[in-house]
């Protein structure tokens with residue numbers, strides 16, 4: 094169903110098997126998005142610096158963090174993982190941190206103001222205006238809060254498309270000691286993901302900003318599907 098609703102760009106580039114020569118239209122589209130003037134709202138962060146934002150979306154364990162590390166290495170973006178910022182807030186023992194811990198244990202989505210506050214703080218303190226925002230927005234409320242508080246829309250959105258069984262396998266093998274990497278919480282996270290991500294994907298698809306990436310394969314194979322999205326505009330900003 095949702096495949097029919099994806100943007101032309103994501104349909105063109107959703108297949109890893111597509112030969113490189115077919116990617117001309119895609120490169121052009123990527124160029125247009127990355128080089129577009131970002132929206133500037135009065136008194137907003139986007140007023141103070143040129144922002145180039147990519148949202149990196151996908152289910153738990155779909156490989157967002159892994160691919161973000163490669164994008165940073167190759168294209169000089171600053172990686173902001175919303176989940177990681179929330180975990181740091183928990184570690185700081187703040188009042189918000191206690192609320193956040195309860196929600197993460199249950200796989201729930203933390204109130205938008207808390208997450209956007211943390212993202213904003215990081216974005217303000219960073220000289221680089223090129224951001225990969227990983228694992229956010231998770232629902233429409235998140236998306237709207239970001240646009241209102243930061244005063245910017247993403248230039249592009251990556252969506253890592255991964256089957257549930259693969260995501261479960263990867264998360265259970267992760268071994269990073271996360272409180273939510275257990276089968277009960279993973280099932281809850283997958284339910285929340287299934288119930289909330291589609292409107293966000295649909296929104297950016299309609300705006301022609303969505304790049305759907307097949308998340309099955311080795312990490313390097315997947316990065317070769319991601320690379321052209323960023324390569325098209327390397328050096329332009």
Ligand SMILES: Nc1ncnc2c1ncn2[C@@H]1O[C@H](COP(=O)(O)OP(=O)(O)OP(=O)(O)O)[C@@H](O)[C@H]1O
Nearest residue numbers: 152153154155156157158159263266267310311312
């Ligand atoms: N292509 C891949 N094939 C197999 N394992 C992978 C692949 N990509 C990442 N992994 C592994 O899967 C696990 C989950 O990857 P990663 O942490 O990047 O996912 P994520 O989308 O950021 O997940 P989360 O939303 O839970 O933070 C990690 O242990 C990572 O090393």
Ligand SMILES: O=c1ccn([C@@H]2O[C@H](COP(=O)(O)O)[C@@H](O)[C@H]2O)c(=O)[nH]1
Nearest residue numbers: 175176196197200201202203208228229
């Ligand atoms: O924008 C966000 C990002 C994350 N959360 C909560 O954190 C966990 C873990 O997130 P990862 O992206 O997997 O690191 C997630 O299950 C949510 O509970 C959030 O609420 N909002």
Ligand SMILES: [Mg+2]
Nearest residue numbers: 157158174176
């Ligand atoms: Mg992650």
